[in-house]
Structure formats: structure tokens, C-alpha cells
Amino acid sequence: MGIVVVKPGPLTLVEDLGRPGWASLGLSPSGALDRQSLRLANLLVGNPAGAAGLEILLGGLRLRIVKASTVAVTGAEGIVTLDGPEIPLNQAVRAAPGAVLDFGAPLFGLRYYLAVQGGIDAPQLLGSRSTDMLSGEGPAPLTSGEHLGTGRELVRNGSDPLPAVRRAPDPGQVIVMRVDPGPRVDWFDDDSWRRLVSQEWTLSPDSNRIGARLLGRPLKQVRLEELPSEGMVLGALQVPPSGLPTVFLADHPVTGGYPVIAVVRRTDLDLLGQARPGQRIRFLG
């Protein structure tokens, strides 16, 4: 076994790039919320981009490396130490046997990604090792004393170019995300789209891997009949009667009964996975 979990932090999960394609059976795509950061971490240590790593919410994680390995930390930015000294982020680092890796609270962003050479080993469901917090499928959140296996993934052939490092969003800055019209845009008054793309929204603390809840001036639904449940896409802005949208993230329910006014571009959702409660958000559409 390659790694011992000394302290799991508030929520540390095994995630890869998920299991898209099973929504018709009721299963969410799941996978890392900030996909680009997981890809980068994997490529830095020589793994295939889609190997399983750890998604570490808000730090607080302490790991002991049992077997010498190469690791990389990406995503959120904070103090991460290896046997005391701080290690550089977004860079491959060699960890000796017995070394202790400690994740401080992030100052920018919300979720660190840790890749370990060979990938984190865990049972697969439909080709993925990702934890799905909605259905409870996939590995359970990490607990103290747990042992994690590593080393089953084939090392990539080295020809993939490394993606550019994207800095974690500054909590004081506005995050901008592009949106396209959703299937029920005509269920809202004419002013709602303008309000959606012109106002600054705030990320509610009541957000998780299932959805990012937004606070702001409510949108107004004008068609008031009940919507029979329909398929929901990743990034859907679903608007309940409160008029305050929820953006569906990786563990979203596959169907929903509230109208979708807009859909966030998939490539922009990575940023939302790093947005902190209270962070300001703007939609471009």
C-alpha cells in the first residue's frame, strides 16, 4: 500500500475524469470538479491525464507516503508541506518513504488535486474510480487510518503536452463564465436573460459537488405550469420557484423538474469548482 491517510480533512475524495454516458440508468457523470487541474497533476507525474487522484476540499489532509513516489499538487493555492518545508505547487515533487504531506487551508481556490505516480487505486465502476456524492457510488470519502494503493496505471508515453498552469481564482475577483440558452429560456420573462447576464451573482455557502447555488436578484418565471422531470446536463442553470439558479456540477441528478434557463460552457465549469462561498460570478451570454 502506497499511502496512509493520517487525517482526512473536511472532505477528501478519489476522483478521475468521471463516468459519462450512463445518465439513462440514473447515474451522474461525477469526476473531478476542476478537470484541468487533475489533468495537469497527472501529466506532471507521468500518469495518463485521466488517472485517479485526490480532490481535497479546503485542505486539512495529512498523508504518509509509504513507498517512495512522485507527487504533484495543483488546483487550489495554499501552503502544502512535505516533512516540514513547503513544496512548490504545479510541479512534480519526489517523496521519500515515510514522508508526511500536509495540506494547509487554501488561500486561493477551494480544491487541491493530488496526483501520485501510478494513480490512486480503487475499485472501478463503469470504467471510473470517481466518488459520486449524490448516489454514494464509488469509493467512500477518505477516513483516518485508511490505506490507499497506488501504481496500477500505465505511465503515459510522454508525448502529451502539459496544459498551461491556470492560477486558482482570487477570492476577491469576479469569476466570468460563458452561458448558452437552455431549453426553457422561454419560460422566463424578457428581462430575466438580461438580469442573468448583467448582474453580479454570489456563490452561496450552500454549494457542493452536486450544484453551485447562486444568490442575487431573482429571475422571474412566467410560465407557471409544472414541468415534468426532464434530463439535465452538466452546467445547467436550473431555476426553482425562488428564482435563484443552481448550476449543476459533476454529481448532479440526471433529471430535474425545474426549468433550465441557460447552460454554462463545460470548459468554464472548472473555475466554479474553485469558487469560494461569497465569490462574485458573472455570466457572459
Add this chain to the structure above:
Amino acid sequence: MPSRDRSGRVLLPCGDSAFLVELPGLSAVIAYYRGLTGVSGDRPLPAGIVDVVPAARTVLVTFDRDMIRPSEVRDWLEAAEPAAVVAGTGREVTLEVSYGGPDLAETAQFLGMSTADLVELHTSSEWTAAFSGFAPGFAYLVTTHERLRVPRRNTPRTAVPAGSVGLAGEFSGVYPRSSPGGWQLIGTTTAALWDASKAEPALIRPGDRVRFVEA
């Protein structure tokens, strides 16, 4: 903008990598879904199609823009011919049920029939899985008549055991795992509706025909 094709289907935009097809009703959804995915659900989808998700009035189709153009997806959706459910076609799943759920007597009374008649009607009806949702492997089953239509319970149970067979609205269904639920419970099955260790974890997939038999 939405556009309606000759057969009454409406294609709604859904971001840059999906379309939502709106249909006149549930049987049209099932027929259209079977038209897209094959009568047994095994027709290969065009490369780049990620998900085809039937629901009560719609079919959602998501795709990977790096592999297929939106216009090609649109052409595929518009060209698909519905394949209505015909007895004896497609996959059939048989579930053994021990009738005797906590709501069996009350449900029979609500429907104005004996419990024996309810069991007879439930087992003699041919059910079709219209769509999944609620939990992985939970399929909403419909049949050709409405004689088993019942309301949900006023107060949902906080824990319904896995394998519970229920009725609610026009649907019958089996709970794949223990979960909260408001359906009227008429029996239980020992069949595994969801087995994560299998390559095909769901026992019942949309479009499948389902028969209940007394255990």
C-alpha cells in the same frame, strides 16, 4: 430557436453540447428512444453521442463537440423513426415478487378490488421501462392501462427497503437500494436491481419490457 418537425417533435437548444427533444407524451418518448437506441437498446450510437436520456415528455441527447458537429446530431435526431413497443420485441426482464407489502391491502381498497385481484392485475400486465432516475437502477415502469393508478403516500417513508415493489401515479417501480420514498409498497423482490460490480449494473434499462411473477 425551437423547431417542430413533421412528427410533432420539438428540438430545444440545451447549451452548446446537447439537444432536448420534446415529444407529445410518454408513449411517444418510449418509441422515439427505442428508435434512437434500437429496440433492444443495443444499436450503436453515432460516434460522439454521450448520453440519450428519456424522461416523462422529453429525450435529452448530449454529445462531444470534438467528435461530432451539432448539425450532424440534429440530422440524426430528425431522421430517427419511432419504434413503438410491440409485445415480444426487445429485452424482457422477469421479476419474482412476494406480494404482501405494507400498503398492499390499503392500495387494493383504494382501487376497489381485492388484494388477489391487485396481484393478478400487477402480474398479468406487461410493463415497459419508460425512463430511469431517482437512484441508479430505478426504472419508472408503465403499462397499457390505468387501473393501477394510485396517489403517492401522504407522508413518505424515511426508509424503504431495497427490493420493495411499489406503485405511484401511472408507474410501478422497484427500489434498487434502501432510500426514503413515498410509493405505495405492494411487495418485495430479491432481484438485484443495481449491481455495481457488473459491467451492466442496471437490471432494467429504459425500453425494456418487465413482467412480475408471484414468487
